[in-house]
Amino acid sequence: MQLLGQFMQAIRISIFIVAVAALAGAAHAQGNQGNFEPSIDNPHSSLARDEWRPMGPGLAERTVPRSALFAMRDNDFTKAETIFADFLPGRSGHADGNLYMGIAKLNLGKWAEARTYLEVAATKAPRNPNPKIHLGVAYARLGNAQAAADQRAALVKMSKSHRISREESAYIKEGIARINEALIVAG
Numbered sequence: 001m002q003l004l005g006q007f008m009q010a011i012r013i014s015i016f017i018v019a020v021a022a023l024a025g026a027a028h029a030q031g032n033q034g035n036f037e038p039s040i041d042n043p044h045s046s047l048a049r050d051e052w053r054p055m056g057p058g059l060a061e062r063t064v065p066r067s068a069l070f071a072m073r074d075n076d077f078t079k080a081e082t083i084f085a086d087f088l089p090g091r092s093g094h095a096d097g098n099l100y101m102g103i104a105k106l107n108l109g110k111w112a113e114a115r116t117y118l119e120v121a122a123t124k125a126p127r128n129p130n131p132k133i134h135l136g137v138a139y140a141r142l143g144n145a146q147a148a149a150d151q152r153a154a155l156v157k158m159s160k161s162h163r164i165s166r167e168e169s170a171y172i173k174e175g176i177a178r179i180n181e182a183l184i185v186a187g
Contacts, residue, residue, distance in 0.1 A: 064096050072100065077107040095124035099131050106134060111141040122151075129158055129168070133175030140182035152179045 068083035084101040091097055102117035115138040122131035136151030158164070159172040 063094070064100055068100060068104075072104060075107075077104045080104040081108060093120065093124055095121050095128070095131075098124065099128075099134070102131070102138070103134055106138060106141075111138050114138045115142060127158075129155055129172045129175055132158070133172075133178060136175070136179035137182040140179060140186045143186055145183060145186070148179055148183055152176055155179075 065083050065087050068080045068087070071077070071079035071083060081101065081104045084097060084104060088094065088097050088101060098117040099121035102114045102121060105111075105114035105117060115135065118131050118135040118138055121128075122135050125131060132151045132154050136148045136155070139145075139147035139151060155172050155176050159169050159176070164172070
């Protein structure tokens with residue numbers, strides 16, 4: 001009887017370990033799909049700077065210089081700008097490169113330059129909410145309320161799509177709020 005009890009206890013522990021491992025694996029997989037903020041190991045983990053939070057789907061971190069992402073993570077946007085300035089010639093239509101350069105420019109207060117890069121990114125990746133969010137902020141900072149409102153409207157439409165996850169929808173709603181804030185600040 002004691003042996004049977006020990007055997008049952010071992011089975012319960014094994015089931016618990018398998019369940020924990022499965023949950024950890026699912027959380028890791030979801031983290032790679034649903035946590036959209038950049039970092040060294042995951043281009044989708046958090047950075048401190050408010051403007052720099054491209055969290056949308058499809059960010060191809062491997063196609064841009066990791067050193068620039070490290071610089072952005074460390075809030076060294078001048079360094080990131082320099083790296084992207086070296087990276088983008090010959091790749092002027094590169095969606096992610098233009099997105100990241102635009103975000104670096106936003107964080108440096110270079111609204112007009114940011115707009116230029118973000119317009120390219122938005123055109124090249126029309127299903128990615130990141131360029132639209134940051135472009136809306138750039139337009140607002142430049143005083144172009146109508147263009148910012150157009151980006152916000154595109155994001156509202158995108159958020160109502162049945163093809164996006166809850167995390168993406170939440171991010172888009174956060175982006176809409178960010179554009180609204182920029183419009184209020186621009187006043």
